[in-house]
Ligand SMILES: Cc1cc2nc3c(=O)[nH]c(=O)nc-3n(C[C@H](O)[C@H](O)[C@H](O)COP(=O)(O)O)c2cc1C
């Protein structure tokens with residue numbers, strides 16, 4: 173909604189709000205990215221809800237620069253829904269068998285606190301985390 | 304706050320609208336609702352991406368994937384493959400020759416461009432003022448009102464070296480200064496958006512894609528010259544420009560960025576939107592002023608210039624759309640920044656409408672001083688259909704016709720003047736070797752004979768006489784004396800015509816005679832037209 177601005181401070185405040193609403197369109201290269209595997213298997217197991225939970229949680233926590241995107245099936249269908257969290261200058265971390273609650277938890281722990289949520293990290297058959 | 308994870312932008316520029324971008328948009332909105340994805344994806348209309356020829360264009364963020372030639376029938380696949388599964392629909396990606404690209408900004412078409420005027424076009428929703436604000440819209444105005452005197456604003460514009468982009472290339476800062484210094488308590492700012500030049504649509508696409516940048520430019524100009532009232536004269540056929548601009552003015556008023564006491568600074572400024580009726584001559588500034596006053600759109604004698612005696616006889620600043628679009632960025636980033644773009648004698652960028660026999664037709668913005676070859680070959684993607692470059696006309700119908708030997712010429716105001724051409728209105732027509740120059744001259748002169756307002760004799764009679772002479776040459780019955788007569792007539796028109804119309808008609812004529820002389824010669828005394836175009840075209844004309 174419009175409001176008649178009467179000062180430079182008001183203009184700055186609206187500008188800040190407008191920037192956040194457009195963040196998705198800015199060049200985010202190098203920023204944090206979460207990609208959600210959206211193969212048929214992932215979708216069937218609730219990947220879309222996981223994604224909406226990630227978006228919602230990131231917004232609630234004011235993580236404006238986080239990009240949530242989607243990728244194709246990664247071939248670990250039994251671990252769906254799975255996501256990849258890529259922070260700048262760090263190795264990518266894969267999480268599997270998520271649901272909405274766990275997804276929110278990943279945002280809180282990995283993106284806010286900067287700690288890998290080990291209990292959800294996707295394990296490969298050999299026991300090594302997929303990285 | 305909106306939570307949309309992804310924004311989908313669809314071009315609603317007039318070129319894409321002609322290719323059914325509206326139907327694409329409604330189908331997309333419908334499909335998104337049907338699949339329950341409306342919380343995730345937001346569909347936004349935006350302005351021209353420049354690659355109109357490959358339109359309608361769509362871009363999906365945050366990935367930044369661009370799709371070309373999207374039709375309503377493609378929507379189901381885009382939704383199922385991209386929106387639902389995150390996979391790219393390869394067949395809709397940009398392709399030109401051997402190049403294929405997911406993101407348009409990474410294509411050769413974009414790489415040599417520099418976007419100052421078009422910085423927001425194709426990125427924002429032009430109907431939402433907040434998107435303009437997010438991209439620093441009105442920041443120049445805020446800075447000016449907060450920290451600069453009118454004199455300091457004029458000094459900044461003068462130092463930037465910005466020259467008018469409407470055709471004549473007059474230094475903007477000097478014009479502002481004349482208007483400021485002209486005595487008078489009521490002054491006006493007028494934005495010239497008549498854009499009657501055939502093959503030009505840059506002002507239209509700027510207005511459609513980022514109307515707020517023009518409002519900002521006009522308001523800054525008003526503050527600098529001491530005007531509280533502005534008019535914009537938009538060509539009548541430009542319905543979308545008119546609609547968007549009116550809406551933008553209403554939003555700016557609602558937000559307190561136009562009207563009384565803008566941002567608490569004590570400065571008042573208002574804009575009235577007027578539509579023109581489509582005569583070419585009404586783009587000439589004094590004819591435009593007459594038309595705004597409700598009179599016949601005939602040019603006035605100059606001097607007095609509009610800076611002293613303009614709208615209703617009051618001091619009036621008149622600038623082109625593109626000129627005004629540069630003002631905000633100049634005031635935000637400063638004259639030195641502006642001078643760092645383009646060539647030293649001619650700073651900044653130039654927006655061109657690229658048309659004719661060229662692979663990538665559309666809207667481009669390049670730094671001044673780029674060579675014609677870079678525009679034609681790199682950005683334009685070269686001449687299609689196995690043909691060769693023959694001629695490039697810069698500046699619209701009244702611009703000069705350049706030949707192969709000019710391909711490495713830097714494109715800016717002084718270099719084009721050296722070879723008898725001009726930047727004009729920013730039309731760039733590329734012509735391949737299947738065309739005959741004599742035939743083209745006929746087309747141009749027919750246009751001018753029709754558009755001459757008839758007020759002054761040299762232009763009224765001269766355009767018709769020139770047209771008859773070229774018709775005669777095209778028919779094969781011309782002689783060397785006719786070419787001589789064309790030259791003499793052209794010189795007379797340059798020297799004695801009342802306004803820029805008659806004064807610039809000779810520009811294409813003389814450059815054609817200079818650079819394509821052999822082609823004119825071969826038509827004389829019953830000679831043949833090598834391309835075979837003329838004989839077929841003039842049957843029954845002479
Ligand atoms: C026949 C004729 C048509 C013109 N058409 C336009 C036009 O459509 N748009 C425009 O901005 N200037 C046009 N001009 C140039 C204007 O007279 C004027 O120079 C210009 O609006 C000044 O703005 P600028 O200094 O920002 O370039 C035309 C001039 C002539 C002689």
Ligand code: FES
Nearest residue numbers: 316319351352355
């Ligand atoms: S109008 Fe759509 S790309 Fe130019």
